[in-house]
Amino acid sequence: MxxxxxxxxxxxxxxxxxxxxxxxxxxxxxxxxxxxxxxxxxxxxxxxxxxxxxxxxxxxxxxxxxxxxxxxxxxxxxxxxxxxxxxxxxxxxxxxxxxxxxxxxxxxxxxxxxxxxxxxxxxxxxxxxxxxHNRHWDGWILRANEVVRSGALGEIVRIDLRMGQHGRPGDWWRSSRSISGGVLYDWGVHLLEYSLQLITAPITEVSGYAWNGYWAGQPGFPWAQDANEDEAQATVRFASGQRLNLTITQLDAAPERGFMKIVGTRATHLIDSNSAETTTPQGSGQTMVERALHPKGQGEKFYQNIVAHLTANEPLVITGEWARRPIHILDLAARSAREGRALPAVYG
Ligand SMILES: NC(=O)c1ccc[n+]([C@@H]2O[C@H](COP(=O)([O-])OP(=O)(O)OC[C@H]3O[C@@H](n4cnc5c(N)ncnc54)[C@H](O)[C@@H]3O)[C@@H](O)[C@H]2O)c1
Missing domain, CATH: 3.40.50.720 (NAD(P)-binding Rossmann-like Domain)
Structure with a gap:
């Protein structure tokens, strides 16, 4: 039609x-x-x-x-x-x-x-x-795209995504597995959408890991029978040999610094909520660290693009097919964690 x-x-x-x-x-x-x-x-x-x-x-x-x-x-x-x-x-x-x-x-x-x-x-x-996906235009990912395009990182080898710390999940629907989809489905979707802008090769395989029951067993927790995982992880293998690790946790008392680390052959780019730093080896164990505040996000572009698509035939940025890619990873990760084995991707 x-x-x-x-x-x-x-x-x-x-x-x-x-x-x-x-x-x-x-x-x-x-x-x-x-x-x-x-x-x-x-x-x-x-x-x-x-x-x-x-x-x-x-x-x-x-x-x-x-x-x-x-x-x-x-x-x-x-x-x-x-x-x-x-x-x-x-x-x-x-x-x-x-x-x-x-x-x-x-x-x-x-x-x-x-x-x-x-x-x-x-x-x-x-x-x-x-x-x-208004966060497609967050300042830190706009900047990371620029850094990658400049060649400063060399080839991307791996992306590590992690959020969370040790803490009781909230008493809201986001903590219910059947309503939310699981602990990876909230911020995990944004983090995967960032990463798929940077690693564009087909997805070949996903391994999922999950730890359950700690918070569900605490007195008064409202989702005892239907709680999110306490911690879940997805490891994604791409046809290019690149890989991505996503961890969202409510159990880690000593979380690493930064929520997104892009490891390249020539340098590593680490993003935290305040700033991003690019660490480049200088030889003899020396490194140069360039730190920058995040540029302003441009989330308003989401609806501007929808309007331009519907009135001026401009290409849609967030297509259904694009939005399906992170869901395919999460869907495979949840099933892989249940089955205890890696699962092949159906869509690359
Ligand atoms: N893009 C972002 O940065 C961002 C930020 C926050 C939330 N979200 C997303 O927004 C969505 C909602 O989250 P929220 O925090 O606003 O939740 P919320 O609980 O504050 O609001 C959800 C509302 O939906 C209503 N509702 C539920 N079923 C309905 C139905 N069938 N018909 C009409 N109303 C219905 C509820 O009564 C409730 O008021 C989630 O998908 C969440 O992930 C996205």
């Missing part, structure tokens, strides 16, 4: 599903959509109190309790889903099948099979399915 397009940005009427209070993401999305020139018209939310907040934030906005009502009663053209992870696939499918463009908050879905169904449904309906 041919893609549904628009003559100008304001003609794209937009809505959000989910107006939660944890990070006020619904407000952020509607403001960014508006800044990109689109017209916010509706909010869907199960919690009436949050709908009240939406009406205060955006006076005159239509509000609905369900996606069914939104699709039946409004002329919305693009819907962004900002709900807990296990609901993304079904809501996205419903919206795409109704012929509306759909943006899913990350993660796109929990399994590769769900991503495939979404991509197929969107293609058949002539609509976009994208994922809100």
């Amino acid at each position: 041919i893609l549904k397009t628009y003559s100008n940005p304001a003609a794209i009427q937009v809505a959000v599903v989910g107006y939660g209070g944890a990070f006020n993401m619904g407000r952020q999305h509607l403001n960014e959509m508006k800044a990109a020139g689109m017209t916010p018209i509706a909010v869907v939310e199960l919690d009436p109190k949050r709908l009240e907040v939406a009406r205060t934030d955006f006076p005159g906005i239509e509000t609905y309790a369900t996606v069914d009502e939104l699709l039946a009663r409004s002329a919305v053209g693009l819907v962004t889903v900002i709900t807990p992870h296990n609901t993304h696939a079904a809501l996205g499918l419903q919206i795409a099948a109704a012929g509306r463009h759909v943006v899913l908050e990350k993660p796109m879905a929990l399994t590769t099979a769900e991503c495939d169904v979404l991509i197929d449904a969107a293609r058949q309906a002539g609509v976009v399915v994208s994922t809100y």
Whole structure:
């Protein structure tokens, strides 16, 4: 089916599903959509109190309790889903099948099979399915891309991604395995999306590791029967010989410095939340360390690109296929951890 397009940005009427209070993401999305020139018209939310907040934030906005009502009663053209992870696939499918463009908050879905169904449904309906990878344009990854392109690191050998420390998980849905997908599905998706910008070779194999039960066994923990892993890891092998290690932990009392380390043949680039440093060997055991603050992020480019795609035929940056790549890694890692063996990638 041919893609549904628009003559100008304001003609794209937009809505959000989910107006939660944890990070006020619904407000952020509607403001960014508006800044990109689109017209916010509706909010869907199960919690009436949050709908009240939406009406205060955006006076005159239509509000609905369900996606069914939104699709039946409004002329919305693009819907962004900002709900807990296990609901993304079904809501996205419903919206795409109704012929509306759909943006899913990350993660796109929990399994590769769900991503495939979404991509197929969107293609058949002539609509976009994208994922809100606003962090594609975080300052530190924009800079890392520049450093890699400059040749300063030589060839990338490995990327290490790690987050977390020793600490009890929160009492929120993010700590439930069946709702969140697992401990790797929150920040892990962003970290993988950064890395896949730098290692572009096909994925050949994923090994997953998990430690379970420590926090689930603590008194009062609300997800005792359905808790995330205490720590999980994915090791990804690429056809180029490169590899990537992702670890998210609630158990490590002595975590390493930095959340992303890019080891190259000529230098190593380490990124932490404040700055990035490139360490280059100078011979005789000496090194030169260049430290730089992160440039400003450009997350607003996400919706600007969606608008440019729908009004001016510019290429979509975050395609469904792109958003599926980190999910394929996470899906394989979870199954590999359960089965206790490495699993081959189906999609490179
Ligand atoms: N890109 C980012 O930087 C970023 C930052 C924060 C959160 N997120 C993502 O945003 C999503 C939501 O996270 P959050 O922290 O805003 O959660 P939240 O719990 O604050 O909000 C979720 C809201 O969705 C509502 N909801 C659930 N099912 C619904 C349905 N079927 N129809 C309508 N409303 C429904 C809930 O009532 C709740 O208010 C997650 O995918 C999360 O990973 C992304």
